[in-house]
Amino acid sequence: MPEGSKEIRADHIRKIQNTEVEITDKNYDNTVKEVKELCEKDPNGIMIQDTAWEGYEKIPGWIIKGYGLIVDDFLHQMKEKPTHIFLQAGVGSLAAGIILGLEERMKPEELPVITIVEPETVACYYLSAQKADGKRHHLEGLTKTMMAGINCQTPSITAWPIIRDSAKFYGTLSEDIDAEGMARLGHPLEGDPKVVSGESGAAGFAYVYEILSNPALAKDRAELGLDQNSRIIVLSTEGNTDPDNYHKIVDENNPF
Structure with missing residues (x-):
């Protein structure tokens, strides 16, 4: 590790x-x-590794295909098709798998708006999108984030072209925003179920929650096409894997 x-x-x-x-x-x-x-x-x-490079592509490719099965789960549970999906990315294999899963099961005109979410301190997909030269770009140095599961500095060679050609937006979030998302899931509004989601697992939700709840981000909501009719998918990819930090964020520092 x-x-x-x-x-x-x-x-x-x-x-x-x-x-x-x-x-x-x-x-x-x-x-x-x-x-x-x-x-x-x-x-x-x-x-057995989900990031790929030249000469090591078969096993990561299988893993990407496996992730695509998650799409069956949420499409089966939804009465209407999603309009937006926010996918946290490390090397990008999960996000790529979900994108392929969507493309295999939906018509092109039915596909949701895809946004890739990363920690602001480790955002290799955001960097690659900024460069806009069609190539994947690497972040140098030792990067730090409490979102350890997505602390990855290089897009996977198998995931990058899928995400590059399908994602419409790329966003980053701070540790504070991520923590607020974890706490909101842990202390939901009345009638909503509690979701125990760790630092990396809550990233997609935390990003969306900030976009929807912060009045200063009205332009961002409009650009993303988010309104009261949106049907949004986020994936919680991690439970309480760091109990001390989770307790501190969700219980001791809980803003809700």
Whole structure:
């Protein structure tokens, strides 16, 4: 696991069949490279990773296709098709999988408006969209965010073209906005169910909640085409994987 990973998350994995887990002194990209080297040295080594590069594309491609099955779940539950979907992205495989899943199950004119959401400190898709040269771009240095599951500095080679050709908007959110989203899910309005969603899991919702609830963002709402008739999909991709931080944000600092 990359530098900055919480020990409690490593412990959760260690409990699965006594798995060996090491937190490195490297960022996500370089940790992936280290694991790749370890697998190449082991005659029985198999690397299962959802980010792809030249020569390593088959397994990430399978993972992307697997993510697409999530679309069946929410389309089955909805009486009407979604108008908007907000997808948090690390290397982008989840977002790409959902996009492909939508495109396989809906007519082009039915597809929702797709927005990619990233932490403001680690936004390689936002950067790539800003560059607007059709290429994926890498963020340098050691990046930090409490949204550890999407602390990724390079778009996956298999996910990038899917997202590039389908997403209409790219947005970033701060730690404070993310925390507010977590707390809102944990302390919902009367009649709504409580959702326990961790830092990375709540990112898509937190972004939408800020857009919809902040009066200063009326222009952003209009640009996104959000109104009282919108049918919005967000995905919670993580539960309470860091209990101390979750309790601090959702219970101790709860603004609701």
